[in-house]
Amino acid sequence: MKTQQLGAHPATASDLLPFATRDLTMTSQLINGVELSKTLRQTLQARIQSLTERGQTPGLAVILLGDHPASQVYVRNKVAACEQVGIHSLLEKYPDTLSETELLLNIKALNEDPKIHGILVQLPLPAHIDAQRVIEAISPSKDVDGFHISSAGALMTGTKGFWPCTPYGCMKMLESIHYDLKGKHAVVIGRSNIVGKPMAMMLLQKNATVTICHSHTKNLADLTRQADLIVAAVGIRNVLTKDMVKPGAVVLDVGMNRDELGKLCGDVDFAGVSEVSSYITPVPGGVGPMTITMLLHNTVLAAEQLN
Ligand code: NAP
Numbered sequence: 001m002k003t004q005q006l007g008a009h010p011a012t013a014s015d016l017l018p019f020a021t022r023d024l025t026m027t028s029q030l031i032n033g034v035e036l037s038k039t040l041r042q043t044l045q046a047r048i049q050s051l052t053e054r055g056q057t058p059g060l061a062v063i064l065l066g067d068h069p070a071s072q073v074y075v076r077n078k079v080a081a082c083e084q085v086g087i088h089s090l091l092e093k094y095p096d097t098l099s100e101t102e103l104l105l106n107i108k109a110l111n112e113d114p115k116i117h118g119i120l121v122q123l124p125l126p127a128h129i130d131a132q133r134v135i136e137a138i139s140p141s142k143d144v145d146g147f148h149i150s151s152a153g154a155l156m157t158g159t160k161g162f163w164p165c166t167p168y169g170c171m172k173m174l175e176s177i178h179y180d181l182k183g184k185h186a187v188v189i190g191r192s193n194i195v196g197k198p199m200a201m202m203l204l205q206k207n208a209t210v211t212i213c214h215s216h217t218k219n220l221a222d223l224t225r226q227a228d229l230i231v232a233a234v235g236i237r238n239v240l241t242k243d244m245v246k247p248g249a250v251v252l253d254v255g256m257n258r259d260e261l262g263k264l265c266g267d268v269d270f271a272g273v274s275e276v277s278s279y280i281t282p283v284p285g286g287v288g289p290m291t292i293t294m295l296l297h298n299t300v301l302a303a304e305q306l307n
Contacts, residue, residue, distance in 0.1 A: 019176050020279060028274040031173045031252075033286040037293040040172065041085050044293075047300050048086045051307070058303035059088040060118040060144065060295075061110045065103070065129070066096030071122045078120070081292045087299055088115060096126045103129060104137050111139040117306065118144030118299035123194075141305065144298035147194060155201050162298050167199035169290025170231060170252050171206075177279055179229075179250060181206035187224050189213045189240065189267070190233035195254055199231050220244070232267035242272030251277045254287050 019036040020029040051058055060082055064075045075091065082089035092106060103121075110119050119142045125131045135143075140150040146164035154161025163171075174181065186208040190196035200210045211223055221244040224230050232240045233254035245251065255267030266283030274280050281287055 019173075028251075028277045028280045029177075031177060031279055031281045031286065033169070033173065033281060033289040036173065036176050037289040040293050041081075041296065044296055044300050045085050047304065051300070051303050052086065054307065056303055056307055057086070057088050057115075058118070058299050059090065059113075059116045060120065060299045061090040061092060061113075061116045063092045063094070063103070063106065063119070063121045065094050065098055065122075065125060068124070071124075075122050078292055078295060081296055082299075085296055087296060090116065100129045100133070103134060107134065107137045111137075111142060116142065117302040118142050118295075120145050120295070142302060144295060144302055145194075146198070146298065152193070152198070155198055158205055162301070163202065163294070164194055164198045165294035165298065166195050166233075166254060166287060166291045167202050167231075168294040168297075169287055170199060170254065171202050172290060172294065173252060173281060173287070174229075174250070177250075179279075181208040181229070184208045184228040185211070185226055186229040186231065187211045187213060187227035188231045188233065189220070189224070190231075190235075190254070192233065195233040196231075199233065199254075203229070203231075234267045236267060237265055238269045239267045240273060241269045242276055245273050245276050247276045248278045249276070250279045252281050252287065253283050256283065256288065 019032045048058055062075050062078055064071060079089045079091050107119060110116050119138045121134055123131060125134060135147045136149060138148055140148050143151050143162050146162040151161045155163060181203060186203045188196050188200045188210060191212050191214045196212060200212050203210050213220055213223060224240065224244040225246055227246060227249055229250045230240060230245065231252045231254060235255055235257065237257040237259065251268055251273055253266035253268040257265050259265045264284050270282065
């Protein structure tokens, strides 16, 4: 694809406009999650080095049950990202027959391990395990996924706590294009605890007017057409098409689906929507890498908060 880099290289991590690139065949600018991640990870590396010099290398424990192919890929990518930036990682793999009691005991041991600052249990868990009980067993000070009820409560009340990585990554992408959310109408499609709801809370905190849509929403297109910003987090290909988008809107595509050829794609009809949006995130190369970057960020934060 023919793209044009806009702007000069950033002087600081908060000056991130260069990650928007223009595809010369369309009106929309791409927000490049791979490039933005590279810059954010460089900043993190300096913080990791400083912690390491003080003998406090940040550590992330990743727990995986079973051999679900997608989960294996996600876990592998998270561990590789840790290695790349200098975070100590511990991968604990168990058969999917592991009992809930054993899993809870393992989490308790990690809660008490001073080398581990963040604990992540890869979801989904096997049906015999209560995922919410497992999440609640993680110490809130090590809840780098931001799924613990105390993290959710902190986000809801605007107090200090870990923000869930995917919506947090979306916020960083908006920051990278200097998008001022004040007074904007944001439509979030999807209301899961890990993406849609926390996304809506983060946007609200930045003074956007937020509409949350879900599978029972009537006239979705009428709502999205009013939006200055649309976040699609559904898991259905082409849930957002060109006719549903106001010209100039910003579109963030969280979805991860496969097209008929088995290629990774998002929830947004990228070709059509990019003809009318002002900014858009691609899939792959958009929100996905940012999710991992924010996991690294939360792990570093967890280590810093102990010092
Ligand atoms: P989820 O728990 O399945 O939630 C999907 C949401 O979409 C639900 O709230 C559902 O409504 C809503 N929905 C379903 N059909 C709809 C429709 N026709 N119109 C409007 N809303 C509809 O999924 P999730 O965990 O939030 O993930 C969403 C997508 O993001 C998935 O593709 C997932 O793979 C992807 N994801 C990507 C990343 C990343 O790093 N890029 C991270 C996490 C997730 P109800 O609540 O009424 O059922």
